[in-house]
Amino acid sequence: MSLIPKELLPYAGAVVRNSEVNYEVRDIDYSNYRVKKAITVFNESGDDAAEILIWYNKLRQVKSVKGIIYDSSGLPVSKFSEKNFDDYYGGGRSSLFEDTRVKVFRPGANGYPYTVEYECDIRDNQTMIISDWVPANMFGVAVEKSSLTFTCKPSLAIRYKEYNMPVKAVIVTDKAGFKTYTWQISNARATRYEPYSPPPETFLSMVKIAPVTFTYQKIHGSYNNWNELGKWIYDVLLTDRDILTPSTIATIKSMTAGLADPKLKAKKVYEYMQNKTRYISVQVGIGGYRPFPASEVDQVSYGDCKALTNYMRSLLKAVDIESYYCHVEAGTNRIDMDPDFASMTQANHAILCIPFKNDTTFLECTNQKIPFGFVGDFTDDRTVLACTPDGGRLIRTPKYNATVSTQVRKATLNLDAAGTLNGYLQTEYKGSQYDNRDQIIDELPAERIKKFKKIYPINNLEIDKLELTQDKSLQPVTKEHIIFSADNYASAQNDKLHFSPNIVNQMRTPLREVNNRKNLVYINRGYTDDDEIIYKVPEGFKLEKHPLNVVLIKPFGIFNASVTFKDGQLIYKRRLQINDGAYSKDIYPDMVNFYQEVVDADNYTAILGKN
Numbered sequence: 001m002s003l004i005p006k007e008l009l010p011y012a013g014a015v016v017r018n019s020e021v022n023y024e025v026r027d028i029d030y031s032n033y034r035v036k037k038a039i040t041v042f043n044e045s046g047d048d049a050a051e052i053l054i055w056y057n058k059l060r061q062v063k064s065v066k067g068i069i070y071d072s073s074g075l076p077v078s079k080f081s082e083k084n085f086d087d088y089y090g091g092g093r094s095s096l097f098e099d100t101r102v103k104v105f106r107p108g109a110n111g112y113p114y115t116v117e118y119e120c121d122i123r124d125n126q127t128m129i130i131s132d133w134v135p136a137n138m139f140g141v142a143v144e145k146s147s148l149t150f151t152c153k154p155s156l157a158i159r160y161k162e163y164n165m166p167v168k169a170v171i172v173t174d175k176a177g178f179k180t181y182t183w184q185i186s187n188a189r190a191t192r193y194e195p196y197s198p199p200p201e202t203f204l205s206m207v208k209i210a211p212v213t214f215t216y217q218k219i220h221g222s223y224n225n226w227n228e229l230g231k232w233i234y235d236v237l238l239t240d241r242d243i244l245t246p247s248t249i250a251t252i253k254s255m256t257a258g259l260a261d262p263k264l265k266a267k268k269v270y271e272y273m274q275n276k277t278r279y280i281s282v283q284v285g286i287g288g289y290r291p292f293p294a295s296e297v298d299q300v301s302y303g304d305c306k307a308l309t310n311y312m313r314s315l316l317k318a319v320d321i322e323s324y325y326c327h328v329e330a331g332t333n334r335i336d337m338d339p340d341f342a343s344m345t346q347a348n349h350a351i352l353c354i355p356f357k358n359d360t361t362f363l364e365c366t367n368q369k370i371p372f373g374f375v376g377d378f379t380d381d382r383t384v385l386a387c388t389p390d391g392g393r394l395i396r397t398p399k400y401n402a403t404v405s406t407q408v409r410k411a412t413l414n415l416d417a418a419g420t421l422n423g424y425l426q427t428e429y430k431g432s433q434y435d436n437r438d439q440i441i442d443e444l445p446a447e448r449i450k451k452f453k454k455i456y457p458i459n460n461l462e463i464d465k466l467e468l469t470q471d472k473s474l475q476p477v478t479k480e481h482i483i484f485s486a487d488n489y490a491s492a493q494n495d496k497l498h499f500s501p502n503i504v505n506q507m508r509t510p511l512r513e514v515n516n517r518k519n520l521v522y523i524n525r526g527y528t529d530d531d532e533i534i535y536k537v538p539e540g541f542k543l544e545k546h547p548l549n550v551v552l553i554k555p556f557g558i559f560n561a562s563v564t565f566k567d568g569q570l571i572y573k574r575r576l577q578i579n580d581g582a583y584s585k586d587i588y589p590d591m592v593n594f595y596q597e598v599v600d601a602d603n604y605t606a607i608l609g610k611n
Contacts, residue, residue: 004040005187008142012190013046014039017115019146021133026153026178029215030125038117041109049141050116052105054085059125059217062103067118069107074115080105100288127156128216129344134206135185143188148207150181157212159224161341164205183207194514196591198522198582199333210343216289226342230385230392237290238325238387242314248298249318256319263361263474266354267372269315270363277311278302279366289344291325308365309350316354324353324386326362328379328397333524336383339394351379353386353395362397369438371472377432377525402526402577405431409505409531417538419490419497425504429478432525434470437478441468452482456504460487490608497541497608501548501563501572505531506602511595517585523556526580535570537608543570545607554594556583561601570606 008015017038024032041050056062066081085103107116135146154177170182185205213222223229259265280302291306294314309325316323329335330349337346352363361373381399385392413423429436440451449463465483490499543565552559558577
């Protein structure tokens with residue numbers, strides 16, 4: 001540890017002492033991938049950085065792996081090889097079958113610091129996918145030295161792009177015409193985690209490489225840009241995958257015969273597809289990228305995202321509605337495709353796009369409950385690659401901003417002199433908040449109530465009636481209606497009642513302060529919560545404590561909270577609007593103060609006393 005430069009120690013749970021990644025493509029049908037790495041771990045926060053994961057399948061074979069663990073004195077304490085790795089199935093829980101597996105080695109430590117050194121050699125029988133090189137792929141990891149070397153045969157051209165790299169590629173051509181591209185960084189400090197940081201892809205050093213020509217399971221292809229990649233996907237991966245039986249085509253045409261509006265017709269077909277199919281992933285070889293034929297999905301009634309998206313495309317084609325098969329990087333964090341650099345590594349999901357005359361509608365085909373035209377926070381507001389007969393096009397999915405993504409709650413409650421509370425609470429969820437109750441809506445009534453008691457932690461809560469419905473129209477909304485009671489909600493002492501008027505929507509944890517912030521402030525998704533609760537208080541009581549009246553207006557958010565008392569009623573209002581976007585790092589102290597004032601206002605206690 002004494003040999004590690006001191007400037008690498010701040011915020012570091014681990015330091016990559018040396019990492020050498022080597023790609024060799026000497027034939028268009030396969031590549032060799034070698035890693036040699038040594039990493040020193042200082043404490044528990046760095047253990048994940050020392051974990052070794054090796055993904056493999058029928059195309060990707062592990063030829064050898066070996067390593068040594070050293071103690072704090074630099075003395076070897078144990079060796080390990082492939083037999084010491086745990087081997088796991090690499091598919092998801094919804095997968096029927098995937099040929100992907102992962103070997104995992106967790107070094108563990110009897111004490112800190114410790115160092116792990118290992119070498120791994122892999123043969124990849126394809127040249128379509130080249131993993132991104134990210135020298136430090138997590139927070140709290142410094143890099144003393146790391147390099148990527150990519151060597152390829154003369155006839156294999158590649159494209160590459162450097163992101164946040166302090167150096168450019170060094171390119172050398174040998175006598176045989178083989179080109180070697182080398183990147184190297186050294187003494188890169190650890191990136192500290194900061195709340196509301198932008199996606200790591202925007203500030204971490206990395207290199208993306210994409211071959212101009214490639215082979216995947218004996219399927220050849222080439223592309224230089226998104227248009228050419230989308231064209232290859234359409235012509236090679238989608239061709240002849242949209243054939244349906246005459247009986248299925250007749251069923252779809254008959255089902256939509258009375259509908260003139262193309263959007264309503266598409267909605268009818270979409271709901272048919274949802275009711276007929278279920279999501280099950282099957283990923284084997286090229287099946288990880290090419291959808292199964294629509295006729296097979298029609299027969300077995302299941303498929304993965306690619307298969308179900310292609311099936312929906314085929315059903316729409318049967319009624320003369322054009323649609324586009326789309327690649328997208330799905331997840332709650334919004335990640336755009338790089339418009340200037342096309343590659344197959346920038347997507348993990350497939351959805352469908354319908355270019356109607358007056359608007360563009362996107363369909364999530366793997367969810368049997370989601371409304372037509374609603375994508376939710378899984379694929380909202382990001383670029384996707386639409387694969388059309390004319391080639392690929394980058395288009396954008398809908399954005400659910402703060403004015404659309406709303407949670408509006410109204411309640412009328414009775415509070416008696418003993419502190420018992422009863423009444424009703426109703427809430428509507430729209431936009432990206434529409435699916436806030438998706439994990440509960442299909443539960444049995446008793447299980448619903450049990451889960452709602454955890455969502456609404458009101459002491460002595462008893463739910464007498466609970467209604468939860470979803471309107472799946474073109475403007476979907478989830479509605480929640482609860483009739484409940486709660487003994488001793490208010491503390492009754494000496495003819496006074498003490499209680500929190502913010503009954504169910506309290507922000508309890510303030511934002512952590514960060515000195516010398518490095519990253520800009522990034523709010524991934526906006527929303528608005530709007531609450532109005534009316535308390536009918538016992539006769540003869542009045543508000544003794546000063547009323548609440550907080551107004552905060554900032555570029556990133558607006559907060560209003562008030563308590564008023566009139567005609568025997570205490571009226572509580574709260575509105576929190578958070579605006580998505582990227583803001584200067586200098587605004588972060590304002591955010592800390594903003595959230596602290598929200599927490600303080602949410603903890604306001606009303607005191608009622610007898611006149």
